[in-house]
Amino acid sequence: MNPGGFNGESDAYRRDDARAAMMKRFSGMVSHVLHAVRALPGSASAVIVILLALLPMAVWSAEAVPTDQDPVRENRAMHLSEQLRCLVCQNQSIAESNAELAVDLRRQIREQIRDGRSDAEIVDFMVQRYGDFVLYRPPLKATTILLWTGPALLLLIGATILVRNVRARRRRPEEAALTEEEHRQAELILKG
């Protein structure tokens, strides 16, 4: 624990206690103001009373979760978090996810950055424990090559079939119109 440094959780608890004390003082001040406001005409005073009554609630507004002091390290942490998949939600990165596991993994990443691990080492740490699926972008491997090239391949196949069909249609000779004689024969057959 660094003296004078930021120690995440316990600092947050101390802030919560300070907040509770401030709130009590606030409520006291508000009751004084309320007495004065009651002198005002009807609806105006009602609105003002409501707004003033709600004022202490500002004290509950949550702060963002304490992050690393150093913005460079924090940037790295966010960058890495965006590369890794939250395994609970599975279609979000751990940067976006609110799942507990995502919070734990983000903490793990920050700690490893603090310990001086490289980006590659941290990603490798995760892949060792959770497998390739933890990478938000599937790696290019023998097993995923179809996943990566599939759409392009389908497009190619579709385009080839299309071109072949169009060419075949163009090559097909135009049907010759029926001659007069053949017309009369056709009519006879149809009527007979």
Next chain:
Amino acid sequence: MLRFLLPLCVFLVLVAFLAVGLTLNPREVPSPLINKPVPAFTLAQLHKPDMVFSQKDMQGQVWLLNVWASWCVSCREEHPLLVELAKSGVVPLVGLNYKDKADEGKAWLKRLGDPYLLSVTDTDGRVGIDFGVYGVPETFVIDRQGIIRYKQIGAITPQTLERKILPLVRELQRNSAPAAPNS
């Protein structure tokens, strides 16, 4: 003839793939830890917090590590199976109490029965991360040499127990008897 046969064949192949796909669970993440050594850990025991337990203590035995928590609903479903398994004495179970409060964990075991040789507390989930835990419950089958052989994701069902876990356990137990005595 070919004009009609070709799309039909393509369709049938597609149907075959889709049929297989329906039997798979898309949310399942296969573990990269299979056939790798069990991650090293030393944690305090749930019922005796001043004593610790490490994976080394189970060296030489085939054992099951079951990740559970008092807040986990699915754990309640598999728990009776684990209690029965423990009674049969086929294989020892060690519990990993994951991201739980010790009091609530103990109360839960008292209420539902304790099938575990012992449970260890992993309050912040770090050991869980080492095991690649992403949901609760999960169960690992570990052999005498301390290699993970199987990971059960989700609650153990009677079918999984009969068809996958017990046969594997029996097979692993048939292999070489413990070599060195426990340290």
